[in-house]
Amino acid sequence: MLLSTPIAAMRQPVSDGATRPRSWRLEQLDRLERAIAERRDAVLKALASDLGKPPVEAYFELVAVQQEIQLVRSRLRRWMAPRAVGLPVFLQPGRAEVIREPLGCVLVIGPWNYPFLLSLQPLVSALAAGNTVVLKPSEHAPATSALIADLIDAAFPTTTVQVVQGDGPVAQALLQERFDHIFFTGGERVGRLVMEAAARHLTPVTLELGGKSPAVVLRDADLEVSARRLVWGKCLNAGQTCIAPDYLLVDEAVETPLIERLGERISQCFGDDPLASADLGCLVNQAQFERLHALLEGARSRGQVLFGGQSDASRRRIAPTLIQVDNLDDPLMHEELFGPLLPVLRVNDLNEAIERINQRPKPLALYLFSKQRDAQQQILERTSSGGVCFNDVVMHVSVPDLPFGGVGNSGMGNYHGEAGFRTFSHERSVLRRPFRLDVPFRYPPYAGKLPLVRRLLG
Structure with a gap:
């Protein structure tokens, strides 16, 4: 039963x-x-x-x-x-x-x-x-x-x-x-x-x-702090977090230094052999591993892997991996990744980033790394998402009085x-009403009552 x-x-x-x-x-x-x-x-x-x-x-x-x-x-x-x-x-x-x-x-x-x-x-x-x-x-x-x-x-x-x-x-x-x-x-x-x-x-x-939650990094962002927080949020629970940053939209002026810092941070967190790290979780089952591994190997065959890319099927582990992506038609951009693969897309400016975000369904979370209050306001006014976090990832879910949803x-x-x-x-x-003061104008017959109704109700 x-x-x-x-x-x-x-x-x-x-x-x-x-x-x-x-x-x-x-x-x-x-x-x-x-x-x-x-x-x-x-x-x-x-x-x-x-x-x-x-x-x-x-x-x-x-x-x-x-x-x-x-x-x-x-x-x-x-x-x-x-x-x-x-x-x-x-x-x-x-x-x-x-x-x-x-x-x-x-x-x-x-x-x-x-x-x-x-x-x-x-x-x-x-x-x-x-x-x-x-x-x-x-x-x-x-x-x-x-x-x-x-x-x-x-x-x-x-x-x-x-x-x-x-x-x-x-x-x-x-x-x-x-x-x-x-x-x-x-x-x-x-x-x-x-x-x-x-x-x-x-x-x-x-x-x-869930959905594909984007993270936008503009040229004025603190790249050291941004890389630290992005790597943590992406690798938390081996990337199996519904509000993890799913892909990066990076201002072309800081793309190269950001990728370098992301790689450095991954190594600092998980060592030279991330698959052996006690601080990196595993994928939940073989089906999830095989889905992500197929995406990884496809990217590798196209020469897109920038950093990482190691995997171990026996332990259902994939190392945190940075992958260069040129457009939203890439296989990595079709659905939520839910794993430690991080696509990186180059954009000219915030306007292009917003255009790309709005080409996709509304995400559960949206992240912007920038000191500019105007840029933050543009994200709020020109996009829609379940939640927004500026200069950090995931942590908005920890605020007890903030509603969480998509x-x-x-x-x-x-x-x-x-x-x-x-x-x-x-x-x-x-509504609670007493029996007293039962005004008669609301009851039929209505003859001659319209002027009073107009005065009372407007």
């Missing part, structure tokens, strides 16, 4: 109002926090097993979930409070407000690249909003999936949270159920399938997808902090 507790039974405590009190929500956060604390070392081992994550990178996932719990706990009273809304004169006396109430039973489908963080972070938001949750971790990170199942089973009754493990057909079967919201993190192709399945029940969805092909909806609480809440409009 797919679900040990039916969806209807999980929805019942929400319908009965049992999950509405702040005390219930805080108790769920406490349960989750305790269960994580008891398994911290196990989390690091699972992430090393699935993705070869260095302990420091794996620890980022733990810390981010803990920070989300702490933020929600400190802000929950304020987020839950009714929000008063002003009334027009003709509705006074009265009181209007917006209350945020739970949606019901929601489905969270997690990805494989940050399998712990990106499964549990939306779970925190869903529980804080008073929902019950079915959680489907990715089968491509089996050790982490099993750990999450053990953690949730120990922390919650199945009427509150239950984990369903399995592959694509299991996910498809889950999507046949009627949930009150579906939160999916993954690729665009599967995102379309999720949205199609949700449409059958008119279930709202949040889609955290736009267009990179996703819909957002979460983190209050944005996550709102995603999993229904904002219900409430």
Whole structure:
């Protein structure tokens, strides 16, 4: 049986109002926090097993979930409070407000690249909003999936949270159920399938997808700092990060010195033999390795490899590699790379960079390295993306109060902090009226009342 507790039974405590009190929500956060604390070392081992994550990178996932719990706990009273809304004169006396109430039973489908963080972070938001949750971790990170199942089973009754493990057909079967919201993190192709399945029940969805996130480097940028940050962001989790810089658009005046600094920085981080480095993760499975390796070998055959290019199929590792690309038709520019290959495209100026960005679907993230405030403003006014970060990469996702999400092909909806609480809440409009002062002009017969209506309503 797919679900040990039916969806209807999980929805019942929400319908009965049992999950509405702040005390219930805080108790769920406490349960989750305790269960994580008891398994911290196990989390690091699972992430090393699935993705070869260095302990420091794996620890980022733990810390981010803990920070989300702490933020929600400190802000929950304020987020839950009714929000008063002003009334027009003709509705006074009265009181209007917006209350945020739970949606019901929601489905969270997690990805494989940050399998712990990106499964549990939306779970925190869903529980804080008073929902019950079915959680489907990715089968491509089996050790982490099993750990999450053990953690949730120990922390919650199945009427509150239950984990369903399995592959694509299991996910498809889950999507046949009627949930009150579906939160999916993954690729665009599967995102379309999720949205199609949700449409059958008119279930709202949040889609955290991806895309080719560009990084623009202008001639006034600090090249040393830019190279350091670009290499870190590109090589984090072996490039398997949805907001990693996917390709560079480099001002022709600094292309050569930037490439030199990028190469130097790669060597400083991972040594002369990056494939032997304990600080570089591995690709999640053989299929991902073979896809990227084919792109790498194609670039090598065309003489495009500028730096790196080593690979080891037995360990599913590819060294950080810089690749010269001349146009957007190059095979490396067709889809999100999701690996340690970094195409470098030369541009004349910011205008050309913006033109190239706008020739592609809207990305999940966009990066600009420049000291010019005018250049930053042009990026904001002439492009569209899920998020923007100036003179750094990836770090905007670490700001607790910044909503995180995509736009267009990179996703819909957002979460983190209050944005996550709102995603999993229904904002219900409430108007309270007394029985006194029931003015008669709104009731038929209407004869002779139009002049009064005009004076009152304008």
